[in-house]
Each structure stands twice: as C-alpha cells, then as structure tokens.
Amino acid sequence: MPKVIVNTAKFVRIWPRIEKYQNSTLRYSPPSDFPAFWEKVNARPKIMRCWVTLDEVWDYRTDEYFWNYQIGVNRYHDDPNHYEYDWGSTVPSQTRYKDYLTSHSRHSDEVMLNIRRYERETADGIVSLDKYEEVVENVIEYYKALCPNIRYIEVSNECEIRPFGGITIPQYYELYKRVYRAVRRLNKKHNYELPLMVGGTAMTGPMGHPHLWYKFLQLLAEDKDPDKMIDFYSAHDYNKDINRLSAFYKMHHEWIKELNLPDVPIFFDEYGTVGATGIWTDSLENAAGVLSGMILGSRLEGMYIFPWCTFHNPDLQMSYTQFLRLDDGSYAPTPNGNAITMLHMLEENELEMEGDHKNSVIAAGNGSRTTVLVTNPTDKPMAVDITLTELSQERVLVTEYLVDTSNNNRLTGPECSELRLTNRWNEKTGNNDKSINIRTVLDKYGFCLWIIEPHELSRP
Template sequence: MKTNILLALTFLFSPFFPLDSREAKDGTEPLEKESPIITRTIDVTKTFREFPDLVGYWNTSVQKAPAPIVAQVAEKHLGKAKITRCWLNLDEMWDYRDREFEYDFKLGVDKYKEIGEKFRESWDWQVESPSTFYQYMDAFSGSSEEIMLTIRRYERDVLDGKLPISMEDWKMVFKKGLKHYKQKYPNIRYVEVGNEYAGKSFMDGTAEEYFTFYRLGSQAVAEINSELGLTGDDRILVGGPVVTGHILDKIDKFLGFYAQEPKSNRVLDFIAWHDYHKNIEASYDRQAELEGLLEKHGLPTDLPLFMTEHDPYHYSDDKPEYHFQNAAYLPKSLYFTSLKSPRVKIFPWVLFHNREIQTKFMWFSGPNEVDTRETEITTLPLGYSMQFLSMLKGREVEVNNIVDGKDMVLATVEKDRMVVEAINYAGERKVDLRLKNLFAAFPDKKGKQVQLKAYVIDNVNNNTLEKDAKGVSLQPLSVQEITLTDELALTYEGLEEKGMVLWELVY
C-alpha cells in the first residue's frame, strides 16, 4: 500500500522570506504553469470576497431516479441546496390515450414501448424506479431552498402528428401539471422548457420548432402566476433554451426569435444551457458572451444565467481515471467561473444516475429503493471532491492561481476555522504551503491548542471505486492537536496527479 508523509508541520520563528526571489508587487510569489513543487505563500489576513457556494446547485436525473435518502445524504454532507434541478416528463404524468392525469406516477414505467407511433426520446435508457414522483419531489424539495423543474416530452409527437396530441393539448398538460405541483411544492421557483432540443434522444427538433414550445410553456407559466396570484419571490420564473453544442449560436437564434415576439407576449426570466467537455478557458467567460448576445437583441443584460448541466470531461467510456479527472477539474471550472462570470450558476451533472452508463459523473451510488438507508449509500470521488469544496466557507484568502496552471490552491477563513485545499493537475508532486500572520487573523488563539485535520482524495485515500469499498463520509488521514503559532507550513509528500489534499484548522 502506498504511503505518504501527510503533514510536515513547521513552526517558523524567524522572519519569513518568499519562496521565489521573483517576488510580485503584492508580496506573493509569481506562478509558473508547472513547477516541481506545489507551493504558495498565504497571508491569511488578506481576503477579498465571501467564498461562493459552489456546490449549492444540484442536478438529479429520472433516467434512474435516486432513492429519497440521497437528498438527505447530500444535504448532510454538502449543506442545503440553493437550487435543485428536477425533472417532469409529461408523458409519464399524462397519457394521451385516456387523457388522464396521474400526478403521483411511478417513475420510469415505460407504458408506450409497444406503440410504434410514439417517439421514443430517452425511454430506451430510462430505468423503472420504485419511487413515485411525489416521493422524489418530497425528498429534494425538502433539502433545497428552491426547485428548478425541467419540463419536457410529447414535443416530437405533436410535430410528427402520429398521435392525437395538438399544440393546445401540450400547453394544457404543461400548465395543469405545473400548476398542481407548484401548489404542492411552493418552492418550485424556476422552470426550464425542454431539454437539449436538437438531441436525437430528446426533442430532435430545430431552433424554430423549439421556440414554438417555449412560447407555449412561457405563456402557461405567466397564466399560472396570474391565476395563483404569485408575485415577488413566489412567482415562477421561466427560461430556455437549455441547449448544448454550439451554445452561443443556438442561444443567439433563440434570442432572435424571442426579440421578434410582441412585447406583450414576452416572458424570459433566465438563460439556461449545458457546457460539457470544454477547456475551462472556453466556458468560464460565458457571462460576458451572453450579456453581449442579450445586448445585441435589445434585451435586458442582467438576466440570471444558469449552466444547468456541466462536467469538464464527458467520455462515453467509464474508467477510474475519468472519475478522478472530473473530481479534480470540476472544482477548477466552478472556481474560475465564479471569478470571471460571477452571475453564472453551475449545476454539475449529476448527484445520482444509472451506474451502468454514467458512474463517472455521479456523486453518490447505491440502491434506489424507497427505503434505502444512509449506510447503503456510497460517495464517489466527485462527491468527495464536492465535500472538499463545501468545507471552504467564510472569507476567501488571496492565493495566486492561474486558469491554465497545473495546480490550484484555495483558502478560506472564518472566526474560528481555516481551510486550505490543494489540487494537483500534473505528475506526482510535493505540496508545500506556507501560512503567515495567523496571530493577526486569530488574535485570541495565540499560543492555544487548535485541531488540525488533513484529508486526501486519491487512488488510496477516500477511494470508493475499489471493489466492495463503501463510505459516505470523508475519512481524515490525520487529526492532531497543535499549539498555534504565527507562521505554519503545511506539507504533503507525493500528491498524485489529479489528487487533492485539504487541511482544516479548527480554533
């Protein structure tokens, strides 16, 4: 078994000198894209913002619906979600053959598999689940401040004309279903109309065809708001076009159609899209790009911006290294986007899915029975990586990082706590971080005992990909009681490529 010297703890009583003689004007050392050692000098008194909640936007899937306990596990280990994205498939809730609504339908029951005229969409890879829609929504509504509901299906059937479903029917089903669920789950705040309309396994439509349904869906939302007297933060917000691939071109077309609508018919409260498998430099500037498109079409440039699906790497195969690749690079994508495009909120894909086809994107794994217990749920590397990010709270400390660099170091301070995380994107390297001015940041803790915990995520530590490996909570590699000094070195020998190390000081 591989072993590492986790922590070399050094108390520095002599004046601290920069590690690099090419000292920058702000007193921090300049960075190279790749160096033999991951090193930073961190003045803990220099902070510049409240650290954003980068893990507060969750994605679910009903292709294999999660057990209700997953919502509780996620809340316990990541904190309550700001927004959770849930799904409503219209052809599960409403059957065109008897025109009856079943609001608490069992998820994933393929009642159309013998009907050749029915467009399949994603039915061929949807798994029947034990949970009902109410059980699914009860769980995630309870663990989230707000819900985003993605409403889809029947669009291609309407366009093909093979089934007795009209545009009016589609709007009626959309409206009646959403109105019912909004009354049952008042924290439904956002509605996406459709999902990746150009995809062959989704609507398989054109931009113009999609906009026809967006118009109907947005009209339905406006009518529900009026009929229920919803105002302010209670009002349902609607957005689109929920696209992937050639994102800016597709959003440009969508906004062009929208701008041509009579102003009395316009309802667009947010922009939504999906970014997969792109260099971070290609996606972290979305705010400026989308503001430019909105301005081009004479529309308000301050609309909320939601990247409602995202992973840095999107492979079809499933290999252990792909898990660690996304686990290491997703924090980088979330972090740099928060700096360059602070109004963009990212919903990484995905809390739970069908392990046979999408394990590499999942945060949690386990049975999806209604009565699944917490002890049966396993946190995967992405989930543990998100737990690391969730531990960063309070004021963010200034640390040099560059978007195309081969490592990233983050640090935050609170009244009685400090967290430092380092991620390695190159070959195995030593981590050598120097903290200074701890007494100025924590004056009442000078010379007192504090607890220092260290955690690692790599092929050896907190790796639940191994056969029979289980665990939902991060396991610390060391826990020490130390006397706080003004300057402190945190050192880790041999951090693997795509490995992560985190230190938590509790005062």
C-alpha cells in the first residue's frame, strides 16, 4: 500500500516533462489535424517520433521517388522479390506523406525520423548497400529541407524480428554505417542550424536477448571509422515488469564503459506493459503500467521513454492507442490518453516524498498548488494513504480525476470525450503542520490525479 508523506514546501528537482516524448504511426495514420489536437490537449511534444518507409517513398524496381506518397498503399503485392514486412497490418490512409510529416513537425519541438524497410532486400543482395546509402541520403535531405526540426535519424525498427526484416546484427550494422555516413555528408554539405544526429538499434526487448544488444555495441566499438556517429541509443520494451528498464539501464552502462563507448541518451522509444491487442480492457491495464514505468524512468538519468502510441488502429492496438477518432471526426481519449493528460497536468517542481511509493506516486507543486498522481499497476485493489504537509493555506480545494473501469474510460464505462473531474471537496488544513490526508482504494489498474489549491483562489 502506498503510504506517503508529501512535503509541499520542499522541492527536490524540476519535474522532467516525461510526457513530451511521443510516437506516431504510419500503419494507421491519423488525419493531418490530429497533431494540432494532441498539442492542444497535452502541450507541445519535445520529440515526436515519425517514420518514413523506404519502399513507399522509393521503388527499387524503377528507381522512382514518390515524395508525397499515399500512405499505406502497397505497390508490391505481386513482387516475389519484395519482403512482406508488416504490410499485412497496414491500413491505407487518406493522408499523404507530406501532410503526415509536416503536421507532426509543426506541432513538435523536434522530430525523430525512423528510416525503415529494404532491410531484407539489402541482406539478400536485391538492393545493394551503395544504393541503399544513396537513397537514404536523398530521402533525409529532402525531408530535412521540408521539416528543418528533424533532428534525430533512427536506423531501422525492430529489424531483428521477422515482421521487420529478420536480419542479423552484423547485417544491421552495415545499414547503420551507411546511414551515419549519409548523415555526416549532409551535415557537412548544408551546415544545418539543427544538425542531424544518428542512433539505433530500436531493438525490441533487449533484456530478452541481451546478447544481441551487446553485439551491436561490440560492432560499434570495433568500427574503425574515426568519424563514426552514435548520438543516442534506442530500444523498445513491452513487458509488465517495469524493473526491466532499470536492469537494462545498468547493463547498458556497464557495457558501454567496458567497450569505451559514449554515454549518450537512451531513447526507450516504444514502451508498453501489455501486448498489442484489440481488447478494450487492455487499455486501462497498459496505461496504469506505463505510468509506473515512466515514473521509474524519470529517475534514470539520460533515459527518455516514448509510450506507444498517440494514435493507432483500435482493432489491432486498442491496448496502446491514446485517442480514438469518432464518427463525427472528433477525437476522444482512451485510458492511455488520459494517463498522458494527467502527466501534463502535474506542476513543475517534484516534491519531497517519504514512505513506500514504489514508482506508483509522483507529487509536484509550485508553492501554492500541489498535484499528486497515483497509479495501481496491479490486478488487485490498492489502498492509498497520502498525507500532504506544509500547505500554505488554512483551507484548500481538492479536485479529483479518477480513471478506472467506470470513470473516464469510454471503453468500459460511460462515454466521455475528455478527462473530467470525478470529485471535488474543500477542507480545513491541520493546525500544526497545515496538512490534509487523502485516503482511497484504487481498483485494479486504476489511477488518479488530485489537484490541491487554495480554496479562495479556486474556480467554482
């Protein structure tokens, strides 16, 4: 049971805005008005991870480029030489690629561009590595000119597993070298105001096969190019055990020290705690678990977690998508979306906490207003006991936002189109330490945000 004492007058650090690292998708691309909507609800992302699929922008058979391609249209149905990849779960979109990319770029500080596909064709010799390098350079150059805030280039995505190419780590590293060489030339050629950076591997679940992660690091260390580039490391995890994050963090730092590699940021740029499903109840479970994982990640210096995913196919990934598009063209949050909004609502300074919180509680304030977020990532009810001390007023207003199976959850409860308050009350603080106590029981996978503010300054 989280039993926590929060000192509302003692700041321990500026709270890192962990909700500002986000993912988009091309397999079920939203209309181009979605990024503006997301920014309106949750503020501007610091980094938005976007995609370019090389087999859509460039046809290896004709050497043609389709810079504004219709997203999700497979022109290789009858081509036995083209690998299937994840085309089977891709839904054709009415959105064209430039609208997708520029809309996300306009509503984000910076863009990470993941470059994927043709991994298998290069491994099989159908597309030469020299041609791959040429195409990658052309693609990056074109879209960087279109969206100057593209900063991070991520090489491929989960290509160690069959749906994304099923290539070996040595084969991957050949692609990685070709991309960093292309990026290096572009930076020199254009002297960008915001230079391009490169990283990888975007491997899924490195704690499940750590030997593959070590092999990548080993190849990087053995690379004799004096100007090789590694500006960030990237990996994914979809697992209930959030402690895998800290285990990976420790393992990775031991290995980069052993191999004398740079200690640059780690982007856990896909994260979830359930599988990819269309099961409606999985959204709440994932949201509660991801909140706990992100709280843990906030304490691992140099690690940034990107939850999967702002918008995705509810038939296949209801467990992850933050928003749904309704019949009238508007958007409504799932529990995953409401979890991100709660993180956005936290105040700017993390507060001192004492007690047993186990990555389930975060408290933040600004001197007069206090916010407390608690998540229950377990499949059993969880008692919560929060004492807030050193409040600056004699009477405070407490506003509650609860998400569980019945509240703020249009998938299993009453329909809702936004995060709504579920309770509000005012109370007198204690005479000695100006404290109040909040006690409740969160249902399984429930999570709750409380806002505590001066009663006289509160809106009715």
